Amino acid sequence: MEIPLDHGVDDNNVLMKVGAEHAHDIDALCTDIASVIFPAAINPPTEATISAVSAKLIQLVSDLEARLLSKRNPHLPLTWDILSKSGFLREPDLIDFILARVAEDRLGACIAQDKVKSASTYLDHQNGMLADAAQTLLAAESLHRSGAGNTYLGLTSELLYKLTWQIVAAIEIYEGVRQPAIIASAKSLLSSFCEADRAQDAARKIVHFSEEPAHILVCNPEIYGLHLHVAALSADLEFDHDHILRLIDASSAAPYAVMLAACGVSKTHALKNIFLFRGDLITPREAGIFESGYSNLQLDEALIQIGFWASARAQFLSGGKLP
Amino acid sequence: MSGAQLLNPISGEVDADGRLVTADDALARLNERAGGRKNELLAVPAIKTLALLAIKLQMKLSRAVRVADDAENLELWIEIDPEPNKARLSIISWRVLPEVRRPSATSTPAHIVHDNVMKFDPVGRLVRATGEASHGLMPPDFGRDGNALLTTLFEAGSALDTLLTAMSAGTAVTTNTLKRLSDGVVFRVTGGSVSNGFELKFERVEEARSPAAAANEIPAAGALFGKNLAPVLRQPLGRIIANAETIGSELQGPIRENYALYARDIANAARHLSALVDDLGDLEAVERPDFKAARDNIELGDVARRVAGLLALKAADHRISVHTPPEDLLVPAVAEFRRTLQIILNLVNNAIRYSPDGTSIFIDICTVGAEAFISVRDQGKGIDPADQEKIFEKFERLGRSGDGGSGLGLYISRRLARAMGGELHVQNAEDGGAIFTLRLPNS
Known part of the structure; x- marks a missing residue:
């Protein structure tokens, strides 16, 4: 079957080519979202994506601002204008984080929650670390679902630090004077934050401590839930959790297929997972590419390819990272 | 995989300079195996980075860390509690990984024992340089990203690109010839993955490459x-x-x-x-001879509405309203979705750029026989008939400058339209303004 493609990659496997293109595309999407100018990405941001990102950003800044100002709980944050004009809200790592949350919402909704064992099976585990991590994961997932007011608790330590001090600076600019009380409040917030309480980290801890083979978690997201599935992929591939979320939710199923192949997942399980997360999005063309490519994909090739993605992302995001 | 939880966590303290101040035996031994000593800089980069990050942020961190030496690959679970000038480490789990999976190309790397070497840790940072390979390096270069560092040290070109690509992928580097920028010395470089990172061996080549050999590498890069x-x-x-x-x-x-x-x-x-x-x-x-566009089934009204959404803010800045076709009007076409979107975005972007403020832009769609049409009409001053073909030429700006255009957009758009079996042309509206029309097949 000949599939007309313009990918500029000279590999023989079309699935790998498409995977590589779309994996690159998720980085380009950050830029596109940030600037809303066309078009580095294969699929430019849709209005729905832009709207979801904006809404999550506003909620995040609003929640953090409310925590710092204690009495304020506005619809539109006081510091929004200043932060957006400064370009801070277009920092690639912040947009990447938000896009990962948008992806998480969509992918999480693909799994029937009533059938998910998630972390509950580990609650009574004799290994105290595992039981604690399971409890933390369940609490974090519940917090995520209950939503408003706490979105900042899902930030990475680095991002929380950056965003908090940017908001403090913006409040000072807005008020025109130094704000010692808010600075103290920010310090208190940061020192009380523990990233181990985040769902992603709790899931990764479960994978680390669990006696369950990671392969089982990778193959069965419908049983173990999104966080454990992604955490197991993250441990197996030494890939960042949010990067995996965005790759699964990319504009094509190909990057996800390449990741599953790199973990040695059978074609049957890979197809089941792809339909679970992308059943409503997969096109006949994509299905054809998967069908013809997956079995031919070598584990080594797939590992090499995703190594490229990880390093490309590290370079892409380095602009916004703390030194 | 099962985590080996420790009954008594392994503890240590790292100061704000990255020195391992105190350490339980297991941590001290791990540090020694990595080449470090107590009260000197912590020699396990992943742990040191994490400790310094915790001190900088003054936040508790809790992460899995992978470390490796020639003997073992380990995954540790580390909790770090910062104080103003130091961080307390607590390793609560210490797991020996059965094996680290690596592509087979790198599973049998040549063991490199030569003196002129650069060694990079598993995330690609320079950790060691010896002999001639260390020439010109300064202390701050250690710990820097290897790709960035090599780019500043050696002449750019396909040889360097190949080397960096191999390093990123962790694949073996077969013979590669690089010229050092600082002194023009040419090295033959080989290398590959080692158990805890990547190692490059540099062998000095007395004679510089011939110009002909260098020239052979240029076309691919271009x-x-x-x-x-x-x-x-x-x-x-x-x-x-x-x-x-x-x-x-x-x-x-x-x-x-x-x-x-x-x-x-x-x-x-x-x-x-x-x-x-x-x-x-x-x-x-x-412009590539083998350029092809995909044949997707698309709907032009959908394309029009997406474009209007993407450029809504820009149009609003100029008080320009963009009118899209009614949602119930469906005009199917067979073309590559993103390329069609790119063309229409370019046309509407141009219309916003060159229309007077406060005017309107209309995107219309229709089907005629076996063809689908989408047009963008503005209320600007139109395009002189003599220029209506000229504007599709490469770098043609019709004498304009300073408006942010490159003179390539319409040229690229027409090439894309033709690659999809269609055409892009322009005419003036009877009441003024330009109408750009994209024709595409619908079957």
């Missing part, structure tokens, strides 16, 4: 603008734009007015350059 160079250019340009905007908006306090204007000029110039980079990448793609 054909890779869109794939390799454009992404590299976009990132620094993005930083320039963001920082210039920060300065221009005087967020850190007032600055002289003309300086703020200079900053805005810098941001605008960088934006223009960024758009040009995108255009040049597309130009390279559409």
Whole structure:
């Protein structure tokens, strides 16, 4: 079957080519979202994506601002204008984080929650670390679902630090004077934050401590839930959790297929997972590419390819990272 | 895989300079195996980085860390509690990984024992350089990203690209010839993965490469603008734009007015350059003899509404309204979705750029026989009939300058339209304004 493609990659496997293109595309999407100018990405941001990102950003800044100002709980944050004009809200790592949350919402909704064992099976585990991590994961997932007011608790330590001090600076600019009380409040917030309480980290801890083979978690997201599935992929591939979320939710199923192949997942399980997360999005063309490519994909090739993605992302995001 | 929880966590303290101040035996031994000593800099980069990050942020961190030496690959679970000038480490789990999976190309690397070597840790940072390979390196270079470092040390070209690609992928580097920028010395470089990173061996070559040999490497690089160079250019340009905007908006306090204007000029110039980079990448793609577009089933009304949504803010800045077709009007076409979107975005973007403020832009769609049409009509002054073909030529600006255009958009759009079996042309409306029409097959 000949599939007309313009990918500029000279590999023989079309699935790998498409995977590589779309994996690159998720980085380009950050830029596109940030600037809303066309078009580095294969699929430019849709209005729905832009709207979801904006809404999550506003909620995040609003929640953090409310925590710092204690009495304020506005619809539109006081510091929004200043932060957006400064370009801070277009920092690639912040947009990447938000896009990962948008992806998480969509992918999480693909799994029937009533059938998910998630972390509950580990609650009574004799290994105290595992039981604690399971409890933390369940609490974090519940917090995520209950939503408003706490979105900042899902930030990475680095991002929380950056965003908090940017908001403090913006409040000072807005008020025109130094704000010692808010600075103290920010310090208190940061020192009380523990990233181990985040769902992603709790899931990764479960994978680390669990006696369950990671392969089982990778193959069965419908049983173990999104966080454990992604955490197991993250441990197996030494890939960042949010990067995996965005790759699964990319504009094509190909990057996800390449990741599953790199973990040695059978074609049957890979197809089941792809339909679970992308059943409503997969096109006949994509299905054809998967069908013809997956079995031919070598584990080594797939590992090499995703190594490229990880390093490309590290370079892409380095602009916004703390030194 | 099962985590080996420790009954008694392994503890240690790292100061703000990264020195291992105190350490339980197991941590001290791990540090020694990595070449470090107590009260000296912690020699396990992943743990040191984490400890310094916790001190900088003054936040508790809890992460899995992978470390490896020639004997073992380990995954440790570390909790770090910061104090103002030090961090307390607590390793609560210590797991020996059964094996680290590596592509087979690197599973049998040549063990490199030569003196002229550079060694990089598993995330690609320089950790060791010896002999001639260390020439010109300064202490701050250790710990720097290897790719960035090698790019500053050696002459750019396909040989360096190949080397960096192999390093990123962890694959073996077969013989590669590189010229050092500082003194022009040429090295033959080989290397590959070792158990805890990547190692390069440098062998001095007395004679420089012949010009003919160097020339042979150039054509391949020239054909890779869109794939390799454009992404590299976009990132620094993005930083320039963001920082210039920060300065221009005087967020850190007032600055002289003309300086703020200079900053805005810098941001605008960088934006223009960024758009040009995108255009040049597309130009390279559409001019390739084997360029093909996909044949997707698309709906032109959907394309029109997406474009209007994407450019809504820009249009609003000029008080321009963009009118889209009614939702119940469906005009199917067979063309590549993203390329069609790119063409219409370019047309509407041009219409916004060259129309008077406060006017309207209309996107219309229709089907005629076996063809689908989508047109963009503005209320500008139209295009002189003598120029109506000329504007589709490469770099043609019709004498305009300073408006952010590159003169490539319409050329690329027409090439894309033709690659999809369609055509793009322009005419003037009876009441003034230009109408650009894209024709596409619908079956």
